[in-house]
Amino acid sequence: MPETLDTLPMTGPMSTMQRMGHEQLVYCHDEASGLRAIIGIHSTVLGPALGGTRMWNYASEDQAVMDVLRLSQGMTYKASVAGLDLGGGKAVIFGDARQHKSEALFKAYGRFVNSLSGKYITAEDVGTSKSDMEWIATETKHVSGLPESMGGSGDPSPVTAYGVYMGMKAGARVALGNDSLEGRKVLVQGVGNVGTYLVEHLVAEGAHVWISDVYEPSIQKLLSRFPQLEVCQPDQVASADVDIYAPCALGATLNAQSIANLRCALVAGGANNQLATDEDMQRLMDRSIAYAPDFVINAGGLINVYAEIKGLNREWALQKTRGIYDQTLAIFEQAAQNRVSTNEAAVRLAHQRLTKVAHDQQASSSR
Numbered sequence: 178m179p180e181t182l183d184t185l186p187m188t189g190p191m192s193t194m195q196r197m198g199h200e201q202l203v204y205c206h207d208e209a210s211g212l213r214a215i216i217g218i219h220s221t222v223l224g225p226a227l228g229g230t231r232m233w234n235y236a237s238e239d240q241a242v243m244d245v246l247r248l249s250q251g252m253t254y255k256a257s258v259a260g261l262d263l264g265g266g267k268a269v270i271f272g273d274a275r276q277h278k279s280e281a282l283f284k285a286y287g288r289f290v291n292s293l294s295g296k297y298i299t300a301e302d303v304g305t306s307k308s309d310m311e312w313i314a315t316e317t318k319h320v321s322g323l324p325e326s327m328g329g330s331g332d333p334s335p336v337t338a339y340g341v342y343m344g345m346k347a348g349a350r351v352a353l354g355n356d357s358l359e360g361r362k363v364l365v366q367g368v369g370n371v372g373t374y375l376v377e378h379l380v381a382e383g384a385h386v387w388i389s390d391v392y393e394p395s396i397q398k399l400l401s402r403f404p405q406l407e408v409c410q411p412d413q414v415a416s417a418d419v420d421i422y423a424p425c426a427l428g429a430t431l432n433a434q435s436i437a438n439l440r441c442a443l444v445a446g447g448a449n450n451q452l453a454t455d456e457d458m459q460r461l462m463d464r465s466i467a468y469a470p471d472f473v474i475n476a477g478g479l480i481n482v483y484a485e486i487k488g489l490n491r492e493w494a495l496q497k498t499r500g501i502y503d504q505t506l507a508i509f510e511q512a513a514q515n516r517v518s519t520n521e522a523a524v525r526l527a528h529q530r531l532t533k534v535a536h537d538q539q540a541s542s543s544r
């Protein structure tokens with residue numbers, strides 16, 4: 178970059194984009210439907226930037242920008258470590274998913290996605306569903322995770338949960354001495370799509386499972402299927418006396434306050450961006466709590482969507498997702514060898530592949 182350009186002072190989202198390495202941030206506004214959304218494209222080095230669209234009642238624009246920047250960066254790392262030819266992107270729509278959805282809003286959003294000509298491919302995320310994706314699909318082909326009836330791969334959550342379960346077992350082998358979860362005390366925070374399927378695996382293996390959710394009907398639904406489950410109140414999660422804590426709700430549940438109270442030996446869950454800040458990884462290490470990096474063990478859903486795009490079947494996706502066990506073990510080993518955190522070891526792994534591919538691309542374009 179020319180020196181004069183590099184030294185121009187930048188403040189606000191642009192400086193954060195530069196620091197975090199983002200390519201593009203797209204603000205979307207449609208007056209007729211009330212749509213306000215932001216699409217974040219972190220990297221297209223490995224392929225089109227793929228990541229879900231989150232619908233959330235953000236308290237401020239700054240909060241939404243930070244969310245989309247962090248989430249899209251996480252998608253780049255996730256795809257890279259999982260060995261997929263995909264870049265990282267994510268989008269957020271402002272609004273309450275239980276109140277503000279409309280066909281017009283998602284169609285307007287679909288037109289914005291379409292305007293990026295495949296550089297960004299969207300999918301489901303917190304607050305959006307398969308039917309929302311169907312509305313988006315009327316305006317663009319750059320949408321994944323469509324229902325099976327439309328030729329899509331359907332709900333990615335069961336595959337995500339399977340990967341989390343595999344990563345948790347690998348983490349247990351390191352933190353608890355073996356990978357059996359039978360009799361282990363596991364707390365699943367957030368029993369929505371991913372949490373529910375994770376509970377199924379844990380119950381099947383004979384774990385002693387606690388569940389927690391702020392939405393009572395989700396708790397009751399699961400209790401009606403598995404009456405043996407214990408319920409933990411949302412404000413008691415951090416101090417629960419369990420072996421493994423599985424955050425499966427929203428991000429940033431690992432922060433200074435919660436980490437000080439944790440009593441578990443291992444954190445392994447499906448939520449994205451579990452660490453509120455980089456310092457929180459050090460806080461976990463100071464308390465000798467093992468951490469299976471979120472973007473490594475929750476990659477199953479992305480693998481499933483990748484299979485859809487590439488025309489591969491669910492068996493392929495499940496087989497690849499099973500590999501999260503070995504990948505997690507390898508990351509724990511590299512972290513120990515290099516005396517870094519497991520999060521750092523995973524980020525380094527992601528960067529290694531990104532750097533190599535970018536280098537190869539540059540070399541072939543200058544030939």
Ligand SMILES: NC(=O)c1ccc[n+]([C@@H]2O[C@H](COP(=O)([O-])OP(=O)(O)OC[C@H]3O[C@@H](n4cnc5c(N)ncnc54)[C@H](O)[C@@H]3O)[C@@H](O)[C@H]2O)c1
Binds near residue numbers: 304368369395479
């Ligand atoms: N669905 C996937 O395939 C997938 C893939 C990768 C990552 N993730 C991540 O996993 C997490 C869960 O995804 P999901 O699809 O299951 O979402 P979801 O909306 O179906 O479930 C989230 C659940 O968490 C609950 N919740 C919210 N705040 C809570 C709190 N403070 N305490 C307890 N419960 C709380 C909600 O009531 C809801 O039941 C998200 O962070 C998402 O980004 C999901």
